[in-house]
Amino acid sequence: MRVLVTGGAGYIGSVVAAQLVEAGHDVVVLDDLSTGHADAVPAGARLVEGGIREHAQAVMAEQGTEAVLHFAARSVVPESVAHPDRYWDGNVGCSLALLEAMRVCGVGRIVFSSTAAVYGEPETVPIPEDAPVRPGNPYGATKAAIDAALTEHARMHGIGAVSLRYFNVAGAYAGLGERHTTETHLIPIVLQVARGLRESVSVYGADYPTPDGTCVRDYIHVADLAEAHLLALEHCRPGAHRVFNLGNGTGFSVREVIEVCREVTGHPVPVVAAGRRAGDPATLVASSERARAELGWVPRRPGLREIVADAWAFHTAHPGPAAGAEPRA
Incomplete structure (x- = not known):
């Protein structure tokens, strides 16, 4: 076509x-x-x-x-x-x-x-x-x-x-990954901290009605x-x-994402506690049942560790300057 x-x-x-x-x-x-x-x-x-x-x-x-x-x-x-x-x-x-x-x-x-x-x-x-x-x-x-x-x-x-x-x-494929001048996404920002391009990552709110108090998001x-x-x-x-x-239909908290990034990279990721941001829902998770039923689509890489590992491999192969924005999880 x-x-x-x-x-x-x-x-x-x-x-x-x-x-x-x-x-x-x-x-x-x-x-x-x-x-x-x-x-x-x-x-x-x-x-x-x-x-x-x-x-x-x-x-x-x-x-x-x-x-x-x-x-x-x-x-x-x-x-x-x-x-x-x-x-x-x-x-x-x-x-x-x-x-x-x-x-x-x-x-x-x-x-x-x-x-x-x-x-x-x-x-x-x-x-x-x-x-x-x-x-x-x-x-x-x-x-x-x-x-x-x-x-x-x-x-x-x-x-x-x-x-x-x-x-x-998140993640990467065939040597292609995230390269934003202004980075706002949590995983690449945490990986920038692991690479020494940022001092820390801010966690906005730890008192949400979620298992560990931080926002939960669906990563694909x-x-x-x-x-x-x-x-x-x-x-x-x-x-x-x-x-x-x-989406995966499975949510991961901000703390879970940071911990998996630490495990994958082998680097400490300092965290700075910050207050909640206006408009941040506690949990955003997709129902993808329609896509599964009508398109025949099934996520084949649902694990957070594989997503982070592929992103880390891309970022270490494509070093670049840190961007100054805070993450939108």
């Missing part, structure tokens, strides 16, 4: 692009490299450097694109709170331009990189796909808006759309996540927009 991957030079997009190439698809990556890396685009895929508004339609026409996997987005929650206009324009505006380019070029399938942030504070855990959508920040709100647009485009134009709502993604290996995208691509149905949660 001839596939366009927007944001395919980023962390998750590059892993999905690599698996698409391995599966024999014709892959073009469209990325403006504002946060992505040209060397993350896998061999066998062609990189077009530029934005969606300027280049998507031309690339689709030239490639004869049959499907789109859409990862290009701004995704830092604190930045979205400080600059919501950038997120509404960069996430929603560009996605609408992408959908219009698909309509013009007759592209009938899209798999969208959505997020569990659309749920906000959950009423039930594990979180099912029919849970209320009430995002607590502009980032989540933009993803929810794009989901709504996909529903309408499926209804009006007959495209087949799938939104995949991720929980916490990036390779498992990527495999779900390939399955979703095959399950796009004309005129339908389908939504699937992706």
